[in-house]
Amino acid sequence: MRRLLALRAERRLAREHVRLAGECLGVSERTVWRWLAEASRLPRAAICSGERSGDRFEITGEIRVLLAYWHGSASAVHRQLVARAQSGPHGRGGQPTAVSESAACPAGAPPAAVPLLDAVPSLSTFLRAVRRDLTAGERAGLAEGPEAARAHDVFGEWAASWRDYVWEADHVQAPLLVDADGDLVRPWVTWFIDCATKVITGTAVTPGVPSCAFVLVALRAAVLREEPYGPAGGTPEQVRVDRGKDFLSTTVTAAFGTMGVTVKDLPAYSARLKGTVENLNRAVDRMLFAALPGYTLTLAKPRSGRRRKGAGRRPDTSGAMSFQDFTAEVLAWTHWWNTEHRIQALSGRTPLEAWQADPTPVTDVPAADLWTFTLEDDGRPRKLTSHGVRWRGRTYIAPWMTGQAGLGVTVRSMPHHDHEIDICDASGGYLGPAHLADAATPEQLEALRTARAERARRLRAEVKAAETLRRQRFAPATTAGPAQRLGALTSAQAGHELATVEHTDASKLALPDLIPPAAPPADWRTPPSLATRTAPGRSAPVPAEPAADVPPDPTAQTAEDGDAS
Numbered sequence: 001m002r003r004l005l006a007l008r009a010e011r012r013l014a015r016e017h018v019r020l021a022g023e024c025l026g027v028s029e030r031t032v033w034r035w036l037a038e039a040s041r042l043p044r045a046a047i048c049s050g051e052r053s054g055d056r057f058e059i060t061g062e063i064r065v066l067l068a069y070w071h072g073s074a075s076a077v078h079r080q081l082v083a084r085a086q087s088g089p090h091g092r093g094g095q096p097t098a099v100s101e102s103a104a105c106p107a108g109a110p111p112a113a114v115p116l117l118d119a120v121p122s123l124s125t126f127l128r129a130v131r132r133d134l135t136a137g138e139r140a141g142l143a144e145g146p147e148a149a150r151a152h153d154v155f156g157e158w159a160a161s162w163r164d165y166v167w168e169a170d171h172v173q174a175p176l177l178v179d180a181d182g183d184l185v186r187p188w189v190t191w192f193i194d195c196a197t198k199v200i201t202g203t204a205v206t207p208g209v210p211s212c213a214f215v216l217v218a219l220r221a222a223v224l225r226e227e228p229y230g231p232a233g234g235t236p237e238q239v240r241v242d243r244g245k246d247f248l249s250t251t252v253t254a255a256f257g258t259m260g261v262t263v264k265d266l267p268a269y270s271a272r273l274k275g276t277v278e279n280l281n282r283a284v285d286r287m288l289f290a291a292l293p294g295y296t297l298t299l300a301k302p303r304s305g306r307r308r309k310g311a312g313r314r315p316d317t318s319g320a321m322s323f324q325d326f327t328a329e330v331l332a333w334t335h336w337w338n339t340e341h342r343i344q345a346l347s348g349r350t351p352l353e354a355w356q357a358d359p360t361p362v363t364d365v366p367a368a369d370l371w372t373f374t375l376e377d378d379g380r381p382r383k384l385t386s387h388g389v390r391w392r393g394r395t396y397i398a399p400w401m402t403g404q405a406g407l408g409v410t411v412r413s414m415p416h417h418d419h420e421i422d423i424c425d426a427s428g429g430y431l432g433p434a435h436l437a438d439a440a441t442p443e444q445l446e447a448l449r450t451a452r453a454e455r456a457r458r459l460r461a462e463v464k465a466a467e468t469l470r471r472q473r474f475a476p477a478t479t480a481g482p483a484q485r486l487g488a489l490t491s492a493q494a495g496h497e498l499a500t501v502e503h504t505d506a507s508k509l510a511l512p513d514l515i516p517p518a519a520p521p522a523d524w525r526t527p528p529s530l531a532t533r534t535a536p537g538r539s540a541p542v543p544a545e546p547a548a549d550v551p552p553d554p555t556a557q558t559a560e561d562g563d564a565s
Contacts, residue, residue, distance in 0.1 A: 001039045008036070057121045059133035064142075067130070072143030074130045078123050085120045147269070155272050158195065163358040166195045167222070167236040168277035169247060171210045172284065176294040180207035180323040187326055189284070190214050191334075192222040192239070195276045197358065198343055199232045199351035203334050205327045212249040213414050216374040219255065223365055232338065232355045234362035238262045240274045251376045258373045259365060288333045294320055368430065375412035375422055384409050388437055389423060396421055396434035 004021060007013040015029075022032045063077065070076040121129070130139070141149030158166075169192045177184040188210045191203045202222025206214050225233040239261055241247035248265060256263050266273045289295055321329075338352045346354045365373070382389055384407040388397035391411050409431065413421045419439065423431045440448070473486040520526045 001035055004032075004036055005039060057125055057129050059129050064134075067134075067142050072139055074127050075123065078120070078126045081117060081120045081126075085117060161196045162360040163194055163196050163199075163232075163355050164234045164236045164360065164362060166238045166240060167192050167201065168195055168240045168274045169193075169215070169218070170242065170274065170277040170281060171244070171246075172281040174289050174292075174326070175285070175296055176289060176292055177320050178207065178294075178323045178326045179320045183207075184320055185323075187323065188214075189330055190218045191277075191280070192218060193277050193280055194232065194236075194351075194355065197232075197351050197354040198276065198346060199338050199355045200280070200334050201233050202229070203331065205323075205330050207323050210246060212246045212252050215246050215249075215252050216255060216414065219252075220370055220374050223259070223370055224367060225362075225364060226367065232352060234364055235259050236261055238264055240264045240266055242266050242270070242274060243268050255373045283337075284330075284333065288329065292321065292326070292329065371422075372412065372424075372428070372430065375414060377410065377412045380410070381426065382409055382411060383407070384423075389421075389434060391421060392418065394418075395437040397437045398423070398432055398434040400432045401434070 004013060004017060007017060018032045018036075019029050022029045025032070063081075066077045066080065067074065070080075120126075134142075135152070137149040137152035140152055169190070172189050174187050174189065176186065178187055180187075185207045187205055187207050189203065189205050190210050192201045193199070194201055202218045202220070204214050204218035204221065221229050223233055223235060225231055239256065241263060243265055246252065248263070253263060271278045339350055342348050342350055349357070382391070384401060384404055386405045388395045388401060389409060389411065390396075391413075408426045410424050410426065410428075411421050412424055419436055421434050423434050425431055475484040475486055477484075
C-alpha cells in the first residue's frame with residue numbers, strides 16, 4: 001500500500017499497478033482500490049508504521065478472560081457480550097432494558113468480569129477476530145488446557161552426536177493381555193536406545209509393573225556386548241530419563257555412578273525432550289503389538305454392580321498368548337529393528353550398520369564387574385554359620401559354603417528377587433549365589449495365593465456393602481424446592497443399626513472409671529487435692545512436707561479447703 005500511495009502522490013499510479021498488486025496478494029482489483037481508499041484517510045505516520053485503522057475490532061484482555069472462563073467457546077462469549085450490552089444503562093435504542101444483571105452474566109461469573117462494549121460486533125466478525133488475534137495454540141489451550149497448547153509449539157532438535165554419547169530409557173506397556181502363570185496381565189517392556197544410531201542396546205520384558213530390578217536387567221543387557229547380547233553396547237556418557245522413580249532409585253543411580261554415567265533427569269510431561277525412545281514406543285505399538293492376538297488400545301474395565309458368574313476364579317487364558325511367546329516376539333522384533341529396519345534419518349542404513357560405521361571408541365565393562373555394579377548392597381557385614389547366611393530374617397544356603405563356616409561375608413541382591421542372593425567376601429570378591437533354604441512348595445504358594453484372593457474378594461464385598469449403606473438417595477424434582485431424602489427406615493431397624501455401632505465403637509466401650517487410679521507415692525510433690533485420692537481399701541497417704549530449700553506456696557490450698565470448695 002505504501003508503494004501504491006507513493007505512485008499516486010507522484011501522479012504515476014495506473015490501473016495496471018493495481019491489477020498487478022491484486023494478483024500478487026491473491027485478491028481482486030476492487031479490493032486493492034478499497035484498501036487504497038482506506039489508507040488515504042490514515043495519517044502518514046500510521047501508514048509508515050504499518051498500523052491498521054483503529055475501527056477494527058480487537059480481542060482485549062477481558063475477552064481473553066471470558067474465553068478462558070467458557071473454555072474457548074467464542075460463541076458463548078459473544079452471547080454474553082450481547083446480553084451485557086442489552087442490559088447496559090441505555091440498552092437498545094438508548095432505552096433501558098428489562099434484562100437483569102444475573103441474566104446477562106453466567107452462573108458463577110461476576111458481572112464486573114464482563115466488559116461493556118459500546119458496539120458488539122456480529123458473530124462472524126467476532127469469530128474472525130478470535131482466529132486473527134489468538135494463535136492456534138492459544139485457542140487449543142483455552143479449550144483443552146496447556147497440554148493441547150503444547151501440541152502446536154515448535155521445538156528444536158538435539159544436536160547431532162556420536163554412538164554411546166546419549167542413551168534414552170523408558171517403559172512401555174503393551175496394550176494386550178498375555179498369560180503369565182495362569183493370570184492375564186498387560187506386560188511391560190523396558191529398553192535403552194542410542195540416540196545417534198537409533199540402535200536398541202538393551203531390552204527387558206516383565207509381566208508385572210516394572211521396578212528398579214528390571215531397569216538393572218535392561219542396563220546389564222545394554223552394556224554387555226558378548227553373547228547373547230551385543231554387538232552394540234558399551235558404556236554411555238549420558239542417559240536421559242523422565243523422572244521415573246525406578247530409574248532414579250538409589251540402586252540404579254549408584255550403578256550409573258559407578259560406571260561414570262551421567263543421569264539427566266528431564267522435567268515431567270516433557271516427552272519432546274526424549275523423542276528417540278518415544279518414537280520407538282510408537283513404532284513398536286504399530287509394527288508389533290497391533291499384529292499380536294488380543295491387541296486393543298483401550299482395555300474394557302470390568303463393570304461394577306452385579307457379580308458375574310464365575311467371578312473370583314482364574315480367568316480364561318485359552319485365547320491369550322503366553323508370556324514366553326510374547327517375550328520371544330519382542331526380542332525378535334528388537335533384532336529386526338537393529339539389523340533389517342532401514343531408517344531414512346540414517347541415510348537408508350539399519351541402526352546396527354550406523355553403529356558399526358561410527359569410529360567412536362567404545363568403553364566396555366567386564367561382565368563380572370557389571371554384575372557387581374547392578375546389585376544392591378545393604379552394607380552390613382555378616383558371618384557364614386553352619387546353617388548358612390541370615391538375610392532379612394531368612395536363611396540362605398549354597399553347596400560352595402561347605403567348609404567355610406565362620407567366614408565374614410557381605411550380601412548383594414537384585415531388588416525384589418529375594419529367592420536368590422549373591423555372596424561376596426569382606427573385600428568385595430564374589431563367592432557365589434545362595435538360595436532360600438526353606439522355600440515354600442508350589443502347592444503351598446498356590447494355596448496362599450488362593451487364600452489371599454478370597455480375602456481380598458471378601459474385603460471388597462464388605463467395602464461395597466458399607467458404601468451402599470453410606471449412599472444417600474434423593475427424590476427427583478421438577479420444580480424448585482428443598483432436597484428430599486429417600487430411604488425410609490423403621491424405628492426397630494434404626495435402633496438395631498445404632499446398637500451395632502455402640503458395640504463396635506472402642507471409645508464407647510471403654511470404662512475408664514472401672515478401676516480407680518492408685519494414690520501417688522508419698523515422696524512425690526503432688527497437689528493437696530491429688531494427694532487425698534486413694535484407691536479402695538487403701539489408707540490416705542500423708543501429704544509430703546515441703547523441702548527446706550523451697551518456700552511454701554502461699555496460693556496453695558489445703559486438703560480441707562480443696563474439699564470445702
